[in-house]
Amino acid sequence: MDRTDYASALRRDGARMAEAAVDLTARVAGCPEWDVAELLRHTGQVHRFWTRIADGSVTDPSDNVATASPADAELAGWLAKGVERCAATLERLDPELPRWTWSVQQNAGFIQRRMAQETAVHCWDALYAVGRDEPIERALAADGIDEFLHLFISGAPTADFPADGLHLHATDGPGEWLLRAVDGGWQVGTEHAKGAVAVRGSASDLLLLLWQRRSADQLEVFGTAEDLAAVLxxxxxN
Structure with missing residues (x-):
């Protein structure tokens, strides 16, 4: 996926997310302490934070002051305005442009991808809260699995992490991933291989599993319960 794809995904899922404003009091299962109103406020603040980092107006994240969020009745429009500004800013930037991020990837490309992925998962959260269990778009979900495995697993593998690791297999199109513990760190491969635990499902469901929105019993799992607990x-x- 490129910056145009990410900007399009951000606009699409931002618009879909605003549809959940039909019930701002609905609880959000993926973020149990929030209702839909709080989820929209959080996402809108995230968009504004990273827009200021991306456009260069803020270079030190400690200087990035949160924008006041609006009353509930104005949340959908406020979210949409932030989505468009974020997408318009990101789609014009060279992905290699140096920018601060919390990641090892210190460029605009990280932000372009992260904003599309953040919005996709929170769009799912918001719609699920109001009774719409709708999948994340397949290509974006596959890209999100890759992002998660490379950038969101921190710390050293535990002693009980199985040597053969975790194999994820998308059933709705291309996509296989093998996560293994190697020399005290993590190794991610995309080859067809046999893991101690294998999980099969749509790319959307695999991504939602990694982000703890789906439970393993909602997918096809091969392996022992003990190994499954260790790989997850x-x-x-925390």
Whole structure:
């Protein structure tokens, strides 16, 4: 995916997310402490934060002051305005342009991808909260699995992480990933291989599993319960 794809995805899922404003009091299963109103406020603030980083107006994240969020009745429009500004800013930037990020990837390309992925998962959160269990678009979901495995697993593997690792297999198109513990760190491959645990499902469901929106029993799993717990442990939020 390129910067145009990411900007298009951001606009699409931002618009879909605003549709959840039909019930701002609905609870958000993926973020149990929030209702839809709080989820929209969070996402709108995230868009504004990274827009200022991306356009160069803020270079030190500690200087990035949160924008006041509006009343509930204005949330959908406020979110949409932030989505468009973010997408318009990101689609014109060279992905290699140096920018601060919290990641090892310190460029605009990280922000372009992250904003599309962040919005996709929170769009799913918002729609699911109001009774719409709709998949993340397949190509974006596959890209999100790759982003997650390369950038969101921190810390050293635990001693009980199985040597053969975790194999993820998308059933709705191309996409296989093998996560293994190697020399005290993590190794991600995209070859067809046999892991200690294999999980098969749509790219959307695999991504939602990694982000703890789907439980393993909602997908096709091969492996012992003990090995499954060990391979999923690195993804669990504290």
């Amino acid at each position: 442990a690195p993804f669990v939020r």
